[in-house]
Amino acid sequence: MNPYLPVLIVLVFAIIFGCIMSGLSHFIGPRKRTLSPVKDEPYECGVPMVGERDKMSVKFYLTAILFILFDIETIFLYLWATTFRELGWFGIVEVTIFLVILVAGYVYVVKRGALEWD
Amino acid sequence: MGLDLQQIQAFLDNEFAVQLIATAIKFAVVFAICIQVPPIMIWVERRAPALMQRRKGPNRVGFFKLRLWGLLQSAADAVKLILKEEIVPRGANKIFFQIAPIFGVIPALLIACAIPYGNDFQLFGYNIPLSIVNVDVGFLFILAVSSLGIYGITIAGWASNNKYSLLGSLRASAQMISYEIPLGMSLIPIVLIYGTLDLNQIVIGQSNLWNWGIITSPISFMIFFVCMFAETNRAPFDLAESEAELVAGFHTEYGSAKFALIFLTEYVVMFILSCLASTVFFGGWQIxxxxxxxxxxxxGGLHIPVLPYLLDLVGWGAPFLSLSLQEMGVHSLIASLIGVAVLFIKAGFFMWMYVWVRWTLPRFRYDQLMSLGWKFMLPVGLANIFVTAIIVAILNFK
Known part of the structure; x- marks a missing residue:
């Protein structure tokens, strides 16, 4: 059996389960059509809503960008780790060079203050 | 006899069918466990702090005189949530608001299937693994799929049209992606030491207490342990839903069954990370x-006298006949199931740790959280990989 066939089965089942669970209240729960204008208002502790969801800190974008860089690096390290025994010392030297370049980038990022949250 | 023995034999000869049925049974069991974990954990999470704070906690809900220490409170809550009216806030993106919880639960169920709950067992001459998704990339599959869970949180926060939700989801996603890097890095030394990505092979490699991941790579475990809390947005890293500032974080606007689904996802992910921690660092199903x-x-040496009773009933008076489990061919199945119990005990310890830590440590500040992840865990993780690689190389390469 193809080892990825169970992935497909579980995926299909998970989607069905999610849809059923998500829609359960829609069919079982009460549906009252109240005319109150505040009923479906976004939650704001009971007072009129202040502000909108518009601005977000640029730091979140920066974190996302840095994440992509370092996560890809982690994946590369996985490739090396799987073939670690076959590559031997050659692989270690290669990875050392790779890590040195990466750490240089990391030091730059830290020095520029990209990881500061104030 | 309605069953034709030859038909059964023909069915058992068909490996694809047997494996498919086995997959279905395994998934049904895992799914049932995943559904049962959240109510029990919610109960623990109400009773444990009550004990710590000298309160009673929920202890009323039950049938008549049977109260079961309030265990049924969780069931009552689940029923209550499902019976609630479904409300979509005004201005919310309706489609995304509906599908966000589904986006969250799919990866959770997928990674639940990649954990080897026990050793492979032999039945009817087939080798049946006890992990459902038995791919050889093990770790990578879990890491890749688990990071998809962020989509659910991000979409939920964005679609709610609520600034608290949005802030909560932003914090949650930034925190989760930040800690995913140390999480991934903490597992690389394990791959180096055990020389495989296959989780079951890693467990087999931890046959001795001295081979356990926590002994061979303690720094990895520390990083992984901290990341476990950060990845699930649990205290002390629960900034995504810090009640004092953000109401409830990304699921502020969710109610009814969708809220139940979000909660379920959260606890399933906690359970799976606990299983993963015990699999990788605590010998998994190994006793x-x-x-x-x-x-x-x-x-296999245990003898069970199954047949004599039957034969006595019929009145044949056959000689005492008892089969050992090995002769019955189920000894490897039972050994694997014992392994499952052992894994669950170990995972249960980590689940308890989640609760214990939550009611012990105060919450971090967001900048502390981020600098812990990026400025401490990341360099330590890299150094850990490097040092482990050198040591493994010196020990293994001539």
């Missing part, structure tokens, strides 16, 4: 000091 082969021999 300390009892190798799996010894266990199998021990069980």
């Amino acid at each position: 300390p000091f009892v190798p799996h082969d010894t266990l199998m021999q021990l069980i």
